[in-house]
Amino acid sequence: MAESAIPTYITSLIRHFADLRDGTHGGSASRKDKEAHFEKAVQLLAPVARQVLTEMNTSLLLDTGKLTETGLRRTADGGDGALFLVVPRAPKYSGQLTIACIIQVECYSSGTSGRKCY
8 A cells, every 4th residue: 555545543553553662752752752742732632622622512511511621730640631621510400410521631651661641
């Protein structure tokens, strides 16, 4: 199959598997560089996450939700993460099911073997 005929998602998977094999993230080998790469990825993802959650708030929660995001933060295991969510401000009726829409992006430490980013 010619290089141009390979679907983009396949080349992305191959690049991801190579990073896992080599202990890198986006070509970065040091922890500091991996974290900078992850921070840029979160910045690129943020507008898309906001748009998706705004649409879910409009369609599923009928504009009753509140969009919240943590920004980049340190996780309990020493990794990095960002959380985007929409939570209804308050249920309209007693006993009403509460639905929260969440997008979570984590880059976590896995001991001394390296870091995994999703």
